[in-house]
Amino acid sequence: MVTLDVKTLTVPVGILRILAVVFTCVTFSLVASVGHIGGSFWAWCMFSWCFCFSVTLIILVLEFTSLSSKLPISWDDFTTAFAMLATLMVLTASLLYSIFFTCITCGEKIAACVFSFLTFFIYAVEVGLTRAKPGEISGFLSTVPGLLKVLEAFVACIIFICVDLLQYKFFPGLQWCVAVYSFCFIISLLVIILTIGRLLSRFPAPFSKVLIVCNVLAVLLYITVAVIWPFYIFKLYPKPSYCPMLCGWNLAVVITFMTYFNLIAYIIDTVYSFKLVFFTTPA
Template sequence: MPLRCPPPPPSPLRCAQALSCCVAFSTAAAAGRWAPGEGAGCVSAWALAFAGSALLLGAEALGRLPPRRDLPLAHAAAAATACAAATVLWPLGHLRGDDGGDGARGRALRVTAAAASGLAAALYGAEVLRDRARPGQPAPYMATPPGLLKVVETVLGLLLLGLAAEQGAGAGPEAWRWCLGIYCVSFAVGLVLVVGCLWGCGACGCGQDPAGARRALGLYAAAGLVAYGAAAVLWPLYGFREELGGRARRPAGCGPGCAWDRAVLVAVLTALNLLVYGADLGHSGRLVLLRG
C-alpha cells in the first residue's frame, strides 16, 4: 500500500497575517463603539482579510492548495492595501481628541488595533514582494506587477468611493460629482477585470496574453491615468479654494470626525491612485514593447 505524504505545514507568514488581523478586529471590538462609517469599514477590512487568510490556511492544512498561484497573491495585495488604509483611517477617527468615554483601557485597545493593522499590512506586502512573478518568469497575469497593481487600483477606488460619498460629494459641487463618478467607474471596471482574470475569462486569466489583450490592458491603465489626473486636480481645487466654496485651513476645534481631514485624505489617496495607474501603464507599455 503506497505511503501518503502528509500535507505541508501551514505557512508561518500566513499564520502571522491571520493572527494580526484577528488581533486588530478583536481589540477594536473590545474597545467599545466605533464610528459607523470608517470604523465599520476598518473592522470589516480586518475581518475579511482574516477570513481569506483562514480559508487559505485551511486549504493548506488539507493539502488542497489553490490551483493558481495568483489567487493568494491577489488576496495578499488587496489585504495589504485595505489594512494599510485602515491603519490610517482608524487613528483619525478613534485616537484623536477624546477617548470616546472608555478611559485608558479603551484607548489602549484602539492603539493595539492600529498597531496590529500596520503589522498585517506589512506582512501581506511581504508576501506580495516574495511571491510575485519576476521578469521573464511564466505566470498568470494577476501574479505579475501589472495584475497586482490592478488589485491595488480597485481597492483604492472602493475606498475613495466610500470616503467621497461620506463627504457628501453626490450633493456637493459638480466637480466633486465628477470625481465621485470616476471613483465609482474605476472600482466597477477594475472589479470586473480582476474577477475575470482570476476566474480565467479572457487572455489575462489564461496566461496567453496576446497582443490585443495587452493593448487593451494598456488602454485601461491610460484611461485610468487620465481620469485620476482630472480628479487629482478637481477634488482639491473645489475642496480647498475658498473662492470656489472650499476651505483652505482646518477649522478650529474640528474633532476626530473632521470633514476637512477626510477631504485631505481623499485628495492624497486620489494622487496615490494616480501614481499606481501611472506605474501600471509603465509596466503594461513595457509588456507591449517587449512582446510586440
C-alpha cells in the first residue's frame, strides 16, 4: 500500500533534491534550445544532466510514496552513492561545456553553465549531509571509503573514454596499464553493487579484511602504472608543435593526471580502511 510522506520533501536533503531536479531541467533545456552540437563531449554533457534529473526525480517519487522502503536494496547506500556520482558527473559536464561550447557572447550557454555549476554545488552539499558521521551507524557507501569507491570507479571511466582514442596496443607496457585500470575498476564496481544489493552479509570472507587487501593491491598496481604509463605514452605521443584540444598528447596528459589522482584516492582509501578496521573502538 502506498503511503505519502510529505516530510521527505521538506527535510534539507529533500529540498536539495527538488532544487537539483529543477536546475538540471533548466540546464539541459537551455542547452537543447541552442541546438544539437555533434561530438562525444556534448553527448556526455546532455547525458549527465538528463541522467541526474531522471534518477533524482525517481528518488523523490519513491521516497514520497514510501516505496523506497519496499525495494530489496540498501536505499541509503544507493542514494549516497548516486549523490556522489551525480556530483562528479555534473562537475565534469560543467567543465566540458564551459571549455568546449561556451563563448563570451553566448547568453544561453553561459546561463546553462551557471545552472550546471549550481547543480554540482547542490549535489556536493547532499553528499556532505548524507555522509556518515564519526560513530554513526550507516551503510558502507555512506562512509569515506565507500564514497571513494564511487570516485575511483568514475575516474576509471574517464580514463577509459580517453584511452579508447589512443593507440595503446603498440606497447605491452600500455596494455598492462589498461589491464590495471580495468581490474581496479571491476573491483570498485563489485563493491558498490554488493553494498547496494545487500549482499555483503553473504560474502564468504570478512569483507573489511578483503577490502583492505584489494586496496593495497590496487595501490601497488597503480604505482606500476604511474611509472610505466608516462614512460611509454609520451614516446608514442610526443608533444607536437600544434596540438588541438583532442590531440594524442593532450589525451595522454589527461590520463596521466587521472592515473595519479586515482592513485592518491586509493592510498587515502587504504588508510581509511585500515583506520576503520584496526583503530576504531567498538561502541
